[in-house]
Amino acid sequence: MDSQQLIAATKPLYERSLAPAALGAWECNLANETLSWTDGVYDLFGLQRGSEIYRKATLDLYEEGSRREMEQHRSSAIRTGQGFALDCRIRAVNGDKRWMRLIVGVGYQHGRPIRIFGSKQDVTAEKGLWSGVSSLTRAEPPASPAARRSFTDVLRQFRQDRGRAPECLTLAIFEIDRFPTIVENHGRAAGDDVIRCFGERLRRLFPDALAIDQTGPAAFALLLRMPGDKAYLAAMLTGTRKLLCRPIPRGYLVIDFTASIGAALLKTEGYCEQNEIFAEAEAALHVAGLAGGDCIRVFDGPVTAVSRAALAG
Numbered sequence: 001m002d003s004q005q006l007i008a009a010t011k012p013l014y015e016r017s018l019a020p021a022a023l024g025a026w027e028c029n030l031a032n033e034t035l036s037w038t039d040g041v042y043d044l045f046g047l048q049r050g051s052e053i054y055r056k057a058t059l060d061l062y063e064e065g066s067r068r069e070m071e072q073h074r075s076s077a078i079r080t081g082q083g084f085a086l087d088c089r090i091r092a093v094n095g096d097k098r099w100m101r102l103i104v105g106v107g108y109q110h111g112r113p114i115r116i117f118g119s120k121q122d123v124t125a126e127k128g129l130w131s132g133v134s135s136l137t138r139a140e141p142p143a144s145p146a147a148r149r150s151f152t153d154v155l156r157q158f159r160q161d162r163g164r165a166p167e168c169l170t171l172a173i174f175e176i177d178r179f180p181t182i183v184e185n186h187g188r189a190a191g192d193d194v195i196r197c198f199g200e201r202l203r204r205l206f207p208d209a210l211a212i213d214q215t216g217p218a219a220f221a222l223l224l225r226m227p228g229d230k231a232y233l234a235a236m237l238t239g240t241r242k243l244l245c246r247p248i249p250r251g252y253l254v255i256d257f258t259a260s261i262g263a264a265l266l267k268t269e270g271y272c273e274q275n276e277i278f279a280e281a282e283a284a285l286h287v288a289g290l291a292g293g294d295c296i297r298v299f300d301g302p303v304t305a306v307s308r309a310a311l312a313g
Contacts, residue, residue, distance in 0.1 A: 027117040028055065030078065041120050044100060046092030063089040063097075070102065078113050081106045085231075087123065099124045151223055151278070154211050169210070170226035170233055171281045172263040174202065174244065177293040179218035182257060190250055194257060197248050205240060221281075230265060230298045237261050237296045260288040264299040 024040025035053045042049045045061055059067055066088035073084045083105040090100050101123045107115040151171070176182070176198060183191035195218060202220055203212055211223040226233060241261055248255045262285025266277040280299040288297040 023119065023121040025117070025119050027115055029115055030113060044092070044098065044120055044122050045090065046094045046096065061090050061092070063091065066090070074104065074116070077104055077106055077116065081108070081113065083118070098122055151211050151213070151221060154223060168226050169266045169277075170222075170224055170263055171266065171277045172222045172224075172237060172261055173215065173281045173285045174198070174220045174222065175216070175260050175262075175285060176218040177258045177260055182255065186250075186253070186255060190253075190255060193250055194248055194255060198244060198259070201244050201246075205243060226265060233263060233265065234296060234298050237263060237298075241296060258294040260285060260293045261296045262286070262288055262299070263296070 024038040024042070024044065026038070026041050027036045028034070029036075033055045035055055035058070037053060039049045042051070045058065047053070062070065070086060070088055073086055076082070077084055083103070085101065085103045088100045088102055090098050092098060099122070101119075101121045103118040103120075104116055105118050106113050107117060176194065179191065179194075182194060195214070199212075199214060199220060202222065203209075206212065206222060206224055209222055209224045211221070213221055215221045241259060245257060245259050248257070262281050262283070264277050264280035264284060284297040284299040288295050291297070
C-alpha cells in the first residue's frame with residue numbers, strides 16, 4: 001500500500017472524525033459546586049436537557065482513571081490559576097462509552113478564584129481516526145526496515161538502562177511535501193540539493209538528537225529527549241518547521257518548499273513497545289497528509305495543544 005492508497009483508505013475515517021459532535025459550554029461555581037451546562041454538554045452525557053445536575057453524580061460518569069486525572073488537574077488549576085485541556089473517558093447514562101475533550105479556565109474576583117469554566121466536546125470519532133490510521137500504518141510502515149532497526153536499537157538501549165532514561169522520548173518524521181513536483185520543475189539534481197540541505201538543517205537544529213536518519217526518498221526521522229508534553233512538542237515543532245523550510249537558493253533560482261511533520265511521545269514505561277512509537281508517528285504524518293500537508297500533527301494531541309494556547313490567549 002503506497003502513500004496515496006493509504007490516504008484513500010483513511011479518508012472515510014477522516015471524514016467521520018469531522019462529523020458534527022456534541023459540544024457545549026459549562027461553568028462550576030466554586031463556592032457551592034453548582035454546575036451550569038449548555039445543551040451540548042447534556043447531550044454528551046446523555047442527560048435530559050435542562051435537568052438538574054449535581055457534580056458528585058456527574059463524576060460517577062467518568063471512568064476511574066480519567067476521573068482521577070481530571071481531579072488532579074482541576075485542583076492544580078484552582079490553586080495556580082492555569083487552565084488545562086484533557087481528554088477523558090466517560091460513560092453516558094445509556095451506557096455508551098465516549099471520549100470527551102475537557103477544556104478548563106479559571107475565573108477570578110478580587111484576586112480569588114470563584115469559578116471554573118470551559119467547554120466539553122465529544123471526540124470519540126477523532127479517537128477512532130487515530131486508532132484506524134495507526135493500525136493501517138502498523139501494517140504498512142513507510143520507514144525502511146533498516147531505519148527502523150537503527151532507531152529501535154537506540155530505544156532498546158534506553159529500555160535496558162532505565163536509570164539513565166529521560167522522562168520521555170519523541171519520534172518525529174519529517175516529509176517534504178510534493179517532492180516529485182520539485183524534481184519535475186527543477187530537475188533531479190535540484191531535488192537532491194533540497195534533500196541534502198533539509199538533512200543538514202535538521203542535524204544543525206538537533207545536534208543532541210539520539211538518532212537522525214533518512215527514512216524515505218523525501219523523509220527523515222528524528223529521535224530525541226523531550227522534557228515536556230504534547231503541547232510543548234507541537235510548539236517546538238512549529239518553530240522547527242519554519243527553519244527547515246526556508247527557501248533554498250540554487251544559482252539564479254530559489255526553491256520554495258513545505259514539509260509535514262508527524263510526531264509521537266514515548267513515555268519511559270512504554271519502552272517495551274518500541275515499534276508502537278513508529279506506528280503513532282507515521283499515523284500522525286498521514287493525518288497531516290489528509291489535512292493537505294504543510295502542517296504538524298502530534299499523535300492524538302494537536303487539538304489539545306491548540307486549546308491550551310487558546311486558553312493562554
